[in-house]
Amino acid sequence: MYGSLERVLAGYERQEAGDDAFEVIVAVDRADPEPETVERLLEGRSYRTARVMGRTPGLSANRNAGWRAAGSPLVLFTDNDTIPTPDLVSQHLACHRRHPGEGVAVLGHVRWAPELRSTVFMRWLDEGIQFDYPNIEGEEAGWGRFYGANVSVKRALLQRVGDFEEERLPYGYEDLDWARRANDEGLSVLYNRDAVVDHLRPMTLEFWQRRARRVAVSELQFIRMHPDVPPFFHRLFTRAVELPRATGRGRHLAPVVPRWIPWLGPKVWMSLDRYFKQQIAPHFLAAWDEAVAEGPASGPVQPDLSERGASGPGVDSLGERSSAGSLPGGPK
Numbered sequence: 001m002y003g004s005l006e007r008v009l010a011g012y013e014r015q016e017a018g019d020d021a022f023e024v025i026v027a028v029d030r031a032d033p034e035p036e037t038v039e040r041l042l043e044g045r046s047y048r049t050a051r052v053m054g055r056t057p058g059l060s061a062n063r064n065a066g067w068r069a070a071g072s073p074l075v076l077f078t079d080n081d082t083i084p085t086p087d088l089v090s091q092h093l094a095c096h097r098r099h100p101g102e103g104v105a106v107l108g109h110v111r112w113a114p115e116l117r118s119t120v121f122m123r124w125l126d127e128g129i130q131f132d133y134p135n136i137e138g139e140e141a142g143w144g145r146f147y148g149a150n151v152s153v154k155r156a157l158l159q160r161v162g163d164f165e166e167e168r169l170p171y172g173y174e175d176l177d178w179a180r181r182a183n184d185e186g187l188s189v190l191y192n193r194d195a196v197v198d199h200l201r202p203m204t205l206e207f208w209q210r211r212a213r214r215v216a217v218s219e220l221q222f223i224r225m226h227p228d229v230p231p232f233f234h235r236l237f238t239r240a241v242e243l244p245r246a247t248g249r250g251r252h253l254a255p256v257v258p259r260w261i262p263w264l265g266p267k268v269w270m271s272l273d274r275y276f277k278q279q280i281a282p283h284f285l286a287a288w289d290e291a292v293a294e295g296p297a298s299g300p301v302q303p304d305l306s307e308r309g310a311s312g313p314g315v316d317s318l319g320e321r322s323s324a325g326s327l328p329g330g331p332k
Contacts, residue, residue, distance in 0.1 A: 002037050004081040004200050013046050017089040023048040025069050026080075027062035030054050058170025063148065064163045067155070076152040077175075082110060082197035091195035092152045102157050103186035105179075107141045108150035108195030109133060115200075120254045122203050124276055130203070133191075141191040146179030150197045151189070153182075161185055168225065172218030180226050205279055212237075212280050213287035220291050237284045240277035248275045 005026075012024055026042060028035045030053060042049040052069045054061030067075045076092055078084070088108065095106045110131055112118045127134055132145055161182045164174045179187060215233060223231050250271030259269045 002034070002041060004083075005038070006041050007083050007200060008078075008080055009041055009045060011084040011086075012089075014086050015047075015084065015089045016087045017093060019047040021093070022089050023050065023070070023072070025050045025052060025066050027051075027066035028053045029057055029062055031057040054166075056166055056170065058166065058174075059148070059172070060164035060166040060170050060174040063174070064166065067158055070155065073155050074152055075155050075158060077148045077150075078197060079149045079199075081201045082149050082199050083113060085196045085198065088150075088195055088197060091192055095190065095192045095195070096152065096154075099188075099190060101188070102154050102160075103182075103188050105146060105151055105153040105157070105182075105187060105189045106195065107145060107147060107189050107191045108152070108197060109191075109193050110147065110149050110197055110199050113198035113200040116202050119202075119204075120251055120272065121205050121208075121276065124272060125203055125208075127273075136191050139190050141189040143179040143183040143187055143189055144176065145191075146175050146182075146187075146189050148175035149199070150195065151175075157182060157185065157187065161187075165225075168221055169218060172214055173222040177222055177225060180229065205276065208280055209283045212284040216284045216287035217291045220288055224296060233284060234288060237277060237281035240274065240281045241285070243274055243278070246271055246275035246278055251275060 009024065009026075012022070013019075015022065024042075024045070024047060026038055026049070028038050028051060032038070032053075035051075035053065039051055042051060050069060052065040054063075054065045063077060066077075074092070074096055076089075092106050092108065096104065099106075110133075112122055116122075125131075131147060136145065161178065164178050169177050179189070212233075219231055219233050223229055250268045253268045254272045257265055257268045259265045
């Protein structure tokens with residue numbers, strides 16, 4: 001259960017920026033069954049470490065505990081299953097040196113760990129479902145791509161905007177809610193493709209069918225808080241179920257037919273796209289309808305232990321001479 005966190009911590013021992021350039025703060029989730037294991041994993045590291053615990057279970061509380069414990073002027077948020085490449089810290093620091101404005105955040109890249117077998121489903125997730133990197137044109141990513149798995153921000157902006165929402169969005173959409181509020185304060189999210197972490201967690205259709213229920217409740221809560229923002233997934237999955245039923249043949253051809261193959265490639269991948277959306281849509285829409293029927297009094301979505309992993313989310317903070325990092329508990 002804690003193996004991925006150990007790999008992540010080992011990755012920070014190989015940072016080109018040097019051990020004195022950062023601190024790692026691991027934010028342990030309040031519901032973590034073995035917080036003492038995290039303490040043992042931190043012992044003997046070549047860099048400075050600290051362990052904190054969120055006030056309540058969930059990503060938001062963990063991120064808040066992490067960034068508030070960080071003493072550096074820059075804070076890098078990452079996860080306990082995203083292994084840093086050797087120049088992760090130096091890439092974030094260099095980008096902030098080029099863009100010193102308080103409102104600038106730096107979005108790094110999240111890719112599947114090379115050791116994983118990247119399935120067709122995992123490749124499909126990369127195209128706007130789990131992350132939306134392919135649709136970023138140029139450097140400006142927009143506040144809607146403030147991904148807590150690999151993003152750094154000035155501590156001064158965190159202090160001005162305030163905490164992640166612990167009560168209404170404890171797990172899911174907490175990063176987008178913070179970014180939406182920060183956008184009103186002048187947030188600019190810049191994409192650095194060279195600031196890379198390797199995501200050490202395979203994904204399956206079955207897992208996402210379960211996750212869709214949590215995503216639905218979080219998205220509904222989010223748009224109740226920000227009614228000016230369209231519900232992305234609700235629109236996506238509503239459109240999917242209105243289309244003719246996909247047969248699923250495309251998923252068998254996609255491993256050997258790239259999207260760029262003339263005529264056949266786009267046809268196969270369009271079929272695959274419809275199939276996966278239609279497989280997930282009923283789970284999302286059912287949870288959405290249930291949450292609407294229950295009303296706001298039903299409360300926020302509760303953290304899912306199967307998604308959170310070993311240690312809860314937190315913050316990385318980066319500075320010219322020190323950075324604190326806390327390692328959130330699960331993929332976004």
